[in-house]
Amino acid sequence: MNDFTFQCSTKIVFGRGAERCVGEETARFSKNILLHYGGGSIKRSGLYDRVMASLAGQGIHVTELGGVEPNPRLDLVYRGIELCREKNIDFILAVGGGSVIDSAKAIALGVKYPGDVWELFAETGTVGEVLPTGNILTIPASGTEAGNGTVVKNMALGLKRNVNDQKLRPQFTILNPELTLSLSPLQTACGVSDMLSHVLERYFAPEKNVEYTDRLCEATMKTIIHNGLRAVRDPGDCNARAELMWCGTVAHNDFLQTGRTPDFASHKIDHEVNAVCDCTHGASIAVLFLAWCRYVYTKHIDKFAQFAVRVFDAEMNFENPAETAREGIARLERFYHDLGLSTRLRDLGVEKSDFATIAKNCKTFAGDKVGNLEKISRDDMLDILEIAY
Amino acid sequence: MNDFTFQCSTKIVFGRGAERCVGEETARFSKNILLHYGGGSIKRSGLYDRVMASLAGQGIHVTELGGVEPNPRLDLVYRGIELCREKNIDFILAVGGGSVIDSAKAIALGVKYPGDVWELFAETGTVGEVLPTGNILTIPASGTEAGNGTVVKNMALGLKRNVNDQKLRPQFTILNPELTLSLSPLQTACGVSDMLSHVLERYFAPEKNVEYTDRLCEATMKTIIHNGLRAVRDPGDCNARAELMWCGTVAHNDFLQTGRTPDFASHKIDHEVNAVCDCTHGASIAVLFLAWCRYVYTKHIDKFAQFAVRVFDAEMNFENPAETAREGIARLERFYHDLGLSTRLRDLGVEKSDFATIAKNCKTFAGDKVGNLEKISRDDMLDILEIAY
Structure with missing residues (x-):
């Protein structure tokens, strides 16, 4: 276990x-806020009206900025920053999915920053x-919603x-599973894949002696898998929705990476896949993570076998642990299929001709590599993309 | 799952x-603090010197109050409150075990409170x-160390x-597993029993549809059990010490009670057992929790069978789930024995003649009962104490 x-x-x-408590929670911080959201879904669902009523009940002055798109755009972030500066806004309330919250956080980063906020993303500020x-x-x-990124x-x-x-962690997050009952099976599946990928990336860490966090990750993955299937099959199952929401x-x-180094190679590559094809992160990370598993598992048979046994209830093959390791990967693929997701890049609109751009743009670290369980070079990326295709 | x-x-x-970072962490809050500790063990171990050096490095003025005993005493809390008022101290640093930290929190409660701090414990303030x-x-x-009590x-x-x-949650806790290597097997065992009891009390909750927190509790219990035995058998095993420290x-x-109502009947009774016999909480809660299990399990066969299967790897007896439930309780008892703990009240210096006082003093809630999985009356308590004897 590492120090942490x-x-x-x-x-x-x-x-x-x-x-309905959003007014009260917000009023602890500000009476002059930016309300940030996406398309019109929060208006159609009635959520917008409830939020505005709760904010009005606390006498909070609201400036609105809607229009956040999936994979949130820097252009809208610039507009948000200008609005906040213009109106002396000192708190941003995001109502929506991860893109809306990320866009709000990017605005929050930029308002007091003297330069171009992109410098912070480019790591030149x-x-x-x-x-x-x-x-x-x-x-x-x-x-x-409770993360630092x-x-x-x-x-x-x-x-x-x-x-x-750390300063990017929101002050509060309001989680009402009933708000998620209207998500389609595909939206649900992409969300499930997204949250599962965050645990998978932390689970496949290089450290030994991380029993507690291994078990916490396994508990989380088992719950996501079980309830992900329930929610996709019966979108109105509020118990499954509640489990998923808290897991996510x-x-x-x-918390699940205390004492360990997450991998996140697949996420780094996926960022560039998303930049090329604009598909949903949850759909593409499933494809990339599976391909990464197939590329690295032979060097980490024990950990992949543990994954198969503890997360997917596979039987341990003591004579041939590699078979157990492969069984875990096969069950992960079957789970994605059961969710209704593809496990091939070609189905997401990515072409082989994009691979070079993806690998070239991928933000690497020291030694020009990404990942921690295995260090993945740009050449490795091309191989992984081939497997994923 | 409940709202939470x-x-x-x-x-x-x-x-x-x-x-070594205690000075830095403390200086964020104050330069004039009370340093609270127990007997001389932190001086003998050298910890005291390292703490004082780190605090001095940040120019922090330190007033000392040692002498906290297990089951911390109100008298010393009064002295701490007086000291803080006298010297305008606005931050308390506790160095020691749970009793020292609880004593520090009680002082923190009392300094600005206009009446007698005991009123807060008696719920008249x-x-x-x-x-x-x-x-x-x-x-x-x-x-x-990170709790609200x-x-x-x-x-x-x-x-x-x-x-x-909530205001009782410490600002920071410094967890160095190396500091715990010198704990004796008995001290270790009592600590393991104490932390396990906190999960057990949360696990046996009345709510259904709490899959995620059930699994998180199971992950925590498995880790405590595995590493508790390792640490008792080999006190110098720093990996086991680290797992236990984070679990505790x-x-x-x-976190493990989000969406569920913990039971804590055994803890309420144990408070009064400790008031009578002054034995270590970790030793007596093991005895009481086991007796409570035996008293209530027949009404909750499914949950006790789940406990047996998922925490102690018992095989499910599908024809006779009650047998599986009993097997889980038997394995819990065996675990306590393997730790070196007694599972009988008589071994802790509690007499049958104390039972009436224990039941009479026990702080009950509405309906004169304690607990949530089952509501335990004062008559039930006498039966549980009999089983525990």
Whole structure:
């Protein structure tokens, strides 16, 4: 186990009708806020009206900025920053899925930053003062609602980049599983794949002697898998929705990586796949993670066998652990299929001719590689993309 | 699953030599602190010197108050409150086990409270402003290092009482597993039993549809059981010590009770057992929890069978689930024996003649009962104490 520091101070307000306390939670921080959201779904569902009523009940002045798209765009972030500066706004409330929350966090990063906020994503600038944010989550998936990161897409450069900083953790997140009952099976499946990927990336860490966090990851994955299938088969199952919603938040608030180094190679490659094809992260990360498994598992038979046995209840083949390891990967693929997801890049609109761009743009670290369980070079990426195709 | 609010903002600083950052962490809050500790063990071990050096390095003025005893006494809390008022101290640093931290929290409750701090424990007063605290943990057991509660013993009244309030959560806890290598097998066993009891009390909740938290509890219990035995058999096993230390903190920070109502009947009875016999909480809670299991399991065969199968790897007897339920309780008892703990009240110095006092003093709730899985009356308590004897 590695030494670590962990602090997740985001207040979790979980339950039916929880959005009705948004005025009260927001008023602790500000009476002059930016309300940030996506398309019109929160208006059609009536959520918008309930939120506005709760904010009005606390006398909070609201400036609105809608229009966040999936894989949130830097352009809208710039507009949000300008709006906040213009109106002296000091708190941002995001109502929506992970893209809306990430966009809100990117705005929060930029308002007090003297330069171009993209510098923080390009790592040529340093995070300073960050506005506080809060959120009402409508799509359990990205875990950003209590996470320390944000990801945005720079259309001009064709790049998707993230910033991680403790100051980005939201002050509160309001989690009402009833708000997720209207998600389609495909939206649900992509959310399930997204949250599962956050645990998978942390599970396949290089450290030994991490029994507790291994078991916590396994508990989380088993629950996501079981309830993911329930929710896809019966979208109105509120018990399954509630389990998923709480799992999705814990999956990415860093609790599950205490004492260990997450891998995240597949995420780094996937960022560039998303930049090329604009498909949903949950759909493409399933494809890439599976391909990564097939590329690296022979060097980590024990861990992949543990995954098969403890997460997918496979029987351990003591004479041939590699077979057990492969069985775990096969069951993961079957799970994605059962969710209704493809496990081939070709189905997502990615062409082989994109591979070179993806590998070239991928943000690598020291030694020009990504990942921790195995160090993945740009050549490895091309091989993984081939497997994924 | 129940609706819930959860926020644990305590910063966790975990690792070898982590106490060396205590000056830095403390200086964020105050330069004029009370340093609270127990007997001389932190001086003999050298920890005291390292702490004082780190605090001095940040120019922090330190007033000392040692002498905390197990089952911390109200009298010393009064002295601490007087000291803080006299010297305008606004931060309390506890260095020691759960009793030291609880005593520090009780002082923190009392400094700004206009009346007698015992009123807060007797629930005749309301918690107001609470001083911030931080701690360096030396005995993983009570979980109070990141918890929202404190327990003290009023010797004059022969009562042990608790206060729970979000404001009691420490600002930081420093967890260095190397500091626990010198704990004896018996101290270790009592700590293991204590932390396990916190999970057990949360696990046996009345709610259905709590799959995620059930699995998280099971992950925590399996890790405590496995590493508890390792640490008792080989006190120098730092990997086992590290697993236990992190488990002990999570076991009682309320994360494992999100969406569910913990039982805590056994704890309520045990408070009064401790008031009568002054034995270690970890030793007596093992005895009481086992007796409680035997008293209630027939009404909750499914949950006790799940416990047996998932926590102790018992084989499910589908024809006779009650047998599986009993097997789980038997394995829990065997585990306590393997730790070196007794599972009989008579071995702890409790007499049958004490039973009436214990049941009479036990702090009950509405309907004069304790517990949530089953409502335990004072008559039930006498039966449980008989089973435990």
